Every structure is written in C-alpha cells, then in structure tokens.
Amino acid sequence: MIDKKLLEEHNLTEEEYEKIEELIGKQPNITELGIFSLMWSEHCSYKSSKAHLQKLPVTGENVIQGPGENAGIIDIGDGLAAVFKIESHNHPSFIEPYQGAATGVGGILRDIFTMGARPIALMDALRFGPLSVPKNKTIAEGVISGIAGYGNCMGVPTVGGDVYFNECYSLNPLVNAFCLGICEKDKIFYAKAEGEGNPVLYVGSKTGRDGIHGATMASAEFGENLEEKRPNVQVGDPFKEKLLLEACLEVMDKNLIIGIQDMGAAGLTCSTTEMASNSNSGIEINLDLIPQREEGMTPYEIMLSESQERMLLVAKQETVKEVQEIYAKWDLDAVIVGQVTSDQRLKVFFGGKIVVDIPVQAVVDMCPLYHRESKVPAYLESRTKLDPVPLPEDYNSTLEKLISSPTIADKQWVFRQYDHMVQINTALLPGADASLLRVKNKKFALAITLDGNSLYTYLDPKTGGKIAVAEACRNLACVGAHPVGVTNCLNFGNPEKPEIMWQFQEAIEGIAAACRTFSIPVTGGNVSFYNDTEGLSIYPTPVLGVVGLVRDGNKPIGPGFKNAGDSIFLLGKNKNEIGGSEYLKYIWNMEKGRPPEIDLQEEKKVQEACIEAIENGLLNSAHDISEGGLAVCVAECAFFGEDRIGCTIHLNDEIRRDSLLFGESQSRIIVTTDSGNKKPLIKIAQDRNVPIEEIGTTGGENITLFHKEDKILDLSVRESYMIWKKAIPDNFKTR
C-alpha cells in the first residue's frame, strides 16, 4: 500500500505522486515507485534549478556537446576534442569520507570514458571545516586518501585543485571531482538505445545492495541519524574500473557498439530510461540475468542499487560476440540482459513476471519543475557592514600568520598523496595557478583550473559568481591559456528555503554574465542542493572548472620567480578594498564586508595582456593576486621558485596599508620579465589600456616591501617558506 510514510521515505510529495499515477495510468508498484523517486529526485531531475540554469550560455562554435550528456565536449582543433565535467560527492564524503570521495572520482571518470575519451587528468575542489576540530581532520584525511586511492590506481593523474577551510563546512564538507579526457572528434559515443531488437549488455562489476537511495539521500538535508546512512554509500573498486576503462575504450575504438551509459547515481534505473529516452525507444531487461553478488535481491533493490563500476551498452547482433570477447579478455562480465524495443516503455522482468512497465518519457522528462520562492537573506545587511578595523602593528608577523592559514598555506601535503605525474603530461606541478597538460605530438597544450571563493558568494552571490569565473580564467591566463569551456558545480543549501534560492539565482546570474564576457560556454556540470546539516547551510559555493588552450605548450610559465635581477610588474590596479578577505577572516576573525568589486571588461583586458605577453615570450613568471592579497602573492612567487629567490618591492599607492598588502582587489597579476623585455611588455599593456607598473626586482634572500619611504615588510624567504610549508602537515602530526 502506498501511504504518506512510504512517500516520505521516497522523498516524494503527494502532488508528485498524483502526477505519477496520472502519467502511468495506474497505481505504481513499489519498484516503479522507487524508480520515480530516484529519477525525480533533485539530484537526477534538477527540478529546482532547471529554470535558472537556462540563463547560462551553453553555445559556441567550438561546442560539440553542451549540457545534458555525461560530459561536455569542446573542439580543440587538430581533430581532437576535450571532454570534461565536474560533479559533487558531498553527502557520501561526509558519511564515509574515504569511500565517498573515492566513488566520486570513480563516477566522474566513468562520465568521461563513457563518451569514448581517455581521461587524462583529475582535479578536486575540496572544502573542509577548520583543522583545529578533530572530526574535520578525520574527514580531510579520509577524503584525500580516498581520492588518491582511486585516481592513483586508475593511472589518471590528479593534477591539483583547490582546498579551502571554513567553519561552514564542518558539518558538510564539499568534494567536487573534475575530470578531463581527450578523444578523436569523430569517435564520440552517446547514451543511445537505437535499433529495435539490438542487444542490451550489462558490463562490469556485479550488483549488490550498496548505494540504494544514494541519489535520494543527496536530495535531502541531514539530521542526526548519519550513522544509519552509511550503507547508502557505495564502495569503490578502482581496479575493476581500470579494467572497465580499457575494455570500454577498446570496444569503442573498434566501433562495436551503438550506445553506452554508465550506471552512476540511480544505477540501472537511470541508464535504461535515459538511453531509451534519448533515442525515443524502449528497453526491456530481465533482472534474472543481472550479475549479482548478493543473494535474494528484490527487483526494487536491483533497479535502485548504485553499485559502482558498471555500464549498460547497446551493441548490434553481429558485434555482440566480439564485444563479449573483449570484456572477457579484461576478466569482466558482459551479459546480454535485454533488448531495445520500439514502444518507448521500460519493461522489467523478474522470475518470469513483469515487474515494471512504465513509459520512459514520464520518468525522464516529466518531473514537475519548481520555480521556488526566493528572498533576500536577513544576514546580508549586518554582514556587509564593516566595523572599523585597526591597522596591524607589525606587518611581518601578520604576513607570517596569514601564510599559515590553511586556505593559503602550501597544499603539498595533499598533492603528494596524489599521483599527479602518471601519463607523463604534467608540465606544471600542482600548486601553480593552473595545471598545464601537454598533448602528445601536438604543439598546443591544455590548461585546467578550479575556483570558487564561497565567502565572496555568501556576502554577494552575484559578484561571487562573477569572480569565480573571472579568477578561474585569470589562473589560466597566468599560464598563457585562452579559456575555451566551463563546467560548474553549484553547491548550495536547501532550495526550499527562499534565502538559499535567492543565493542560487544571484550566483547563476553572476556566472552567466562572466561567461558571456569571456565568451566561454558552460557545457554541463552539477547542482548539489541540500548541503545543510542540522538546519545549518553551507556558504553558497559555486565551483568553476575551466579548460583552456595554450598555443605553444613547450615553454611552461609558472608562478615562481625564476632569476635574480628580473623586473617585477603589476598588471592591474591596487584598490582600497578589504571586505570578504582571508586577512579579515584569519587575522580579525571577521567574515564581513563587501567582496571586492569586479569589472569584467577590465578583467578580460588584464588577462589578454598577460596571455599575449606569455605568447610573445616576454614573461619568466606570472601569478594572480587572490586570497591574501598582494603580499601573499609576492611571497608565493618567492616560495614557488626553485631557488627561493627573494625580492624588493616599492609601492606608492594612496591606500590604507592593510588593504594594499592584504586586500583582494580583482584583475591583478604579478609578472616578471628580463630587463630587455620591459619595453614590449609595457607596450602590450598600454595598447590595451591595462594599468601596468614596475613595482620591484627579484633577488636577495628576503621579501622586502616599501610603502612610500617606509620599509613595512622584511622577511627571510627560507624562514617564511617553512611556515607556509609546514602549516598543514603540522595539523596532522601523529602524537
């Protein structure tokens, strides 16, 4: 009997249930109800976000595949395509950090190779609570080793990512996994179920009871009953996935299949219905044939299982034998479990009886969409007002403290756990503004970066959204890359709260505006709502993953000072801004003020000047100014340089010293050049109306900074380097 309690357990409203009955013309049985609950969950249906996501620009002449498929695809020239996507695995990572993060990586990898691309790089955006809290350390440690455990075994390098720490993530960490793959433009595969009578094959791991209701779980707030949710988290087997990767790429390379879809969230339910829906066909499958690793599974459990490392594919009668041989070679099951039909229905058989018979369109496309109410949050007024802040007494100790903030400190402790070099394409090691990946036998290279400052977005969602895009593109500009495509992961609280919905709408508008300015299409991504635990929401956290093209990948430019005696230039302009800064947060414990302003046109010009200077071979290093401001940026330039060269900087701006040193004004890049290249560099900036100023020279063993006549900073590079380097590992020292 379907009652209120059952609907509640399935996260369906009574109105939604009535619509289901109307659509299928009968009362659904429990398996059918389970199928609808998964496919109509927020996670799968985007029912609260769809109306807003439509504001994002998704087209462009180089777009091969926009949103809606497993991943987005951009033409990168020379017959090649870049396939990429970002996805969240926040809820599972909180409940079971290692497996949650590991299966997040496994899922995003499958999204990429399902389309025929070999994954060439992974990155992760991680958000944790402060490391002073033991539970947060356990979560961070588990998540990082889970990412490493999966990616390393797969042989796909995890080339970086960003890591932020904030109290708002203490009960709700974020794990957003990004993957980039490459394939030949004319060898892309889609989730298609075409050709009546064609065999449907199940390949990969056997089905168990793990992960049942994963997508539903990701679509609700957490209460205090977390331990009970642990069985909802899937368990990853990266070795199986590695075999699956090689076998799938082999059948695709030989062009033996018609369509393929991975079984991620919502498992068999999602793959069968989406493939049929995409092709206006139907599918019938026999659950007795599904390889199972547990006994006595019900049709409900089999259809809803989220066991990992599984794929559904459609072959042709004449190729099916060869397909099975290839999977057998890789020691994997490849079982014919059903066939393509023309009746646009999903029919599922079990024990000789039909247990599901529903129209696929109803499941996939007819979920009610919501235009949820939105309201300006009450916190904004008080939070954006900044109380007077005293100037620091000593800038040296202030900078030393700031570089030990885990958000700013060296992340090598994280990155060295990831195999970031396998596939031998990593031309810039993790920690650089963007990761640079060579494409073998090509002159061009690919650059990727992730970015998203949630404090800015909390204080002003629209500006935060703009800055997330702008800064990601600025990171790319620092390695000489032109942005070509975006994927976004939008992590927000409960969309049923009007304040959260307002944050979401505003952030999307900001992202959309910035993407239009940079002419970069959003080719897909993921929305993660319900990041609330015990009623507390995270700060709105859009994470932007941007892919860029470097025309000549043979001379990588990194953030570190390269030679002593180079001239240091500032591209862009220092402004009197301090709101929303890491300085206010970490030194004064204030998460307040207005985030820095951003003029997107100005930003674009600064980036273009930097890219042109790199393309003309004028720069020895480039690093963008972000969290921690100019002082932290300059310190990092010294730390990232192999020889840890110091510098002397002279600034004359009429700006409060704390803002000048630690303010996070946008559209600024610190670059260095040989003295012989100064003139052409200045010309490039001036031709574009970009402010440029020579602010110092590299050399010496100290970071020395003068404001007007006063020496306000003078720190040993080696000593401050050790502070920066040890800040994170010191938190994890075993007692």
Next chain:
Amino acid sequence: MRFGVVVFPGSNCDHDTFHVLKEVCSQEAFYLWHKDHDLKNADCVVLPGGFSYGDYLRSGAIARFSPLMQELQEFVQKGGLVLGICNGFQVLLELGLLPGAMLRNKNLKFLCEHVHLKIENDQTPFTNMGKKDQVLRIPIAHFDGNYYASPDTIEELITNDQIVFRYADEKGQITEEANVNGSRENIAGLINKQNNVLGMMPHPERASEALLGSEDGRIIFESIIQHLVRL
C-alpha cells in the same frame, strides 16, 4: 633494439614507458600481454608501474602468477635484461628474482614527488651511461616502497655491489631525511647477482623529457641500449 613492455591488468605506466622507449629513445617497442606465453623476441623486457590486480592483496603478489612470468623466468635464466619499475620492482620481488620485500611508506601515505638518487654502481647494463656517485632527479609514486630485507641479505647486497640506487639529498649525501619512504640502507634500486635484472622504485620514464622537469631518467634507458648495442 626490441623492448617488450608487459601489460598486467592494472598496469598504468605501460603507455608512458612505451612512449619514452619509442618516441624519445627511438627504439622498437611493443606490449606483451600477461596472459600470453610469448616475449616476441624482446631484447629487454620492462615490467612497468601501476597497480597490477589492484594491489589488493600485496603489491605484485598476484601478477607473479601471470602466464607470461614463466617465459620471463626462462628469459632471465638465459641472461635476458629485465627492468622492473615501481610495481614492476614489486613483481620482481614476489617472483623471487630479487631479494627482499616492500613495506608501506614510513609515513603511511602514498608519495608522489621528485627525489634525488645516487648511482652506487655504474657497472650494470642499466647504469653504464652514468657515473658512480652521480645524483639523478627522478620522481617516485608509490605506497609500498619501503624496502626491507633481513640483515644478512642486506650484508650480501652490499658485498656484491647489488645496490644500484640509493635515496640521497641533492648533493648526494645519504641522509635519513632523504630516505622518503624509510627503506633499509636508503635502497631505491637493486640488481640481481647475475647483473641482468634491475628493480627500482623511482620512475625513469617520468624524467626523460625536458618538459617534465628532468631528463635524468633517460640514463637508464640509454644505458640499456648501449649495453645491447655492445653485445
């Protein structure tokens, strides 16, 4: 020269090694499938890095039972050259072609970073292009690289000059700090008594092109080629 790169299920540095041998060193390179019984007339067989069988049991413990390992043993008996890199080294230990075993890294974490190695023995087919005491910069990437052997075995390795690479600092000093994974005697690479089977934890194929930050790893491949040419 003909280089066979073995592919176990879970190998993931097979393509990288192949690339360096073929594109960087201009040699004839081909893959050898673990289920086959054919080394395809290779002059040198490389066991690449990766996670054979997921390393779920013990690194390399299952791969040693692959059908092809029978031919590999015979190849070694006849004096054929075998290079085991990372997981390949672990497989050689499990096969008993090299003595000792690997423990988890001393910090109990996977470690991926550039390290410095000191060449201890330049009289091998794998290091003849280098010089004794030369320092190489080559990355490691492993969880189980903490080399262990009984004191007697270690004694024997030293006496027979079988330690080929040791973890060192950039000046070539053998220090505890440079010993990233906690290996006995800072051992990073070993050769067998017959001087034809080398196992090393660092990845020379990741340090064979200037773009990747070091070309020091090429010394190993160039040495093999040089040795084979001289035969």
